[in-house]
Amino acid sequence: EPEVTQTPSHQVTQMGQEVILRCVPISNHLYFYWYRQILGQKVEFLVSFYNNEISEKSEIFDDQFSVERPDGSNFTLKIRSTKLEDSAMYFCASQAAAYEQYFGPGTRLTVT
Amino acid sequence: AQTVTQSQPEMSVQEAETVTLSCTYDTSENNYYLFWYKQPPSRQMILVIRQEAYKQQNATENRFSVNFQKAAKSFSLKISDSQLGDTAMYFCAFMSGGNSGGYQKVTFGIGTKLQVIP
Numbered sequence: 258e259p260e261v262t263q264t265p266s267h268q269v270t271q272m273g274q275e276v277i278l279r280c281v282p283i284s285n286h287l288y289f290y291w292y293r294q295i296l297g298q299k300v301e302f303l304v305s306f307y308n309n310e311i312s313e314k315s316e317i318f319d320d321q322f323s324v325e326r327p328d329g330s331n332f333t334l335k336i337r338s339t340k341l342e343d344s345a346m347y348f349c350a351s352q353a354a355a356y357e358q359y360f361g362p363g364t365r366l367t368v369t
Numbered sequence: 370a371q372t373v374t375q376s377q378p379e380m381s382v383q384e385a386e387t388v389t390l391s392c393t394y395d396t397s398e399n400n401y402y403l404f405w406y407k408q409p410p411s412r413q414m415i416l417v418i419r420q421e422a423y424k425q426q427n428a429t430e431n432r433f434s435v436n437f438q439k440a441a442k443s444f445s446l447k448i449s450d451s452q453l454g455d456t457a458m459y460f461c462a463f464m465s466g467g468n469s470g471g472y473q474k475v476t477f478g479i480g481t482k483l484q485v486i487p
Contacts, residue, residue, distance in 0.1 A: 288472045300414070300460065302474040313474060346412060350475075356402045356421075356464060358475060360414035 259283045261361035269367045278364045280332045282351030289332045290350040339368045371396045373478035381484040382451045390446045392461030400466030403444045409457040456485045
C-alpha cells in the first residue's frame with residue numbers, strides 16, 4: 258500500500274541553523290500539508306500546498322518557514338534559522354481524494 | 370474558527386472490553402467532516418474512522434464506531450473488543466467542508482491517551 262515517507266526520522270540541530278525536512282507524498286496526490294506537534298500538545302496545521310503554491314498557512318508559518326516541491330516528488334519544509342521552540346514532531350500529509358489526508362511517520366526536530 | 374475539545378486526557382480499558390472516547394467541537398458550518406486518528410508510540414498518525422456531517426448514519430469500521438450527535442456537536446468513538454494494539458493516543462479532528470471541496474486543513478483536539486490493560 259502506498260504511503261507517505263519522511264526523512265530524516267530525527268534531526269538534531271543547533272539554534273540558528275537552517276534545516277530542511279523532506280517528505281515524499283503518495284505519487285498521484287496533488288495536495289500537500291505540513292503539521293507540527295510540540296511534545297505533549299495538539300497537532301497544529303502549518304501550511305497547505307497545491308499547484309506549486311501555498312493555498313493556506315497558519316500564524317505559526319512565518320517568514321522563517323518555506324515550502325517547495327523542487328522535483329515533482331519531494332515536498333520540503335525549510336526552517337531558515339531554528340529556535341528552541343521549533344523543537345517538535347513535524348508531519349507531512351498528502352491528499353488525492355476529498356477528506357482523506359494520509360500522514361507520514363513524522364520527523365522529530367530537536368533544536369539545542 | 371473551529372475548535373475541537375477532548376476532555377479525557379487519559380483512559381484505560383481491560384482487554385476485550387468496550388471503551389468510549391468523547392469529543393465535542395464547535396463550528397458555525399453545516400458542511401464538515403469529523404475524524405478520529407490514532408497515534409501509537411511510533412507516533413505515526415493513522416486514520417481510524419471518518420464521518421460526514423451530512424450523513425445521519427453513524428460510521429463504523431470493524432471494531433470502531435462513532436456516535437455522531439450533530440445538534441449537540443458531539444462525536445464520540447467507541448472501541449469494542451479492545452486489543453493491546455489499540456493502546457495509543459487518539460485524536461478527534463475536524464475538517465471544514467468549505468469552498469475547496471474537502472481539501473482543507475485538519476484541526477485536531479489535544480488527544481486522549483488510551484491504555485489497554487491485559
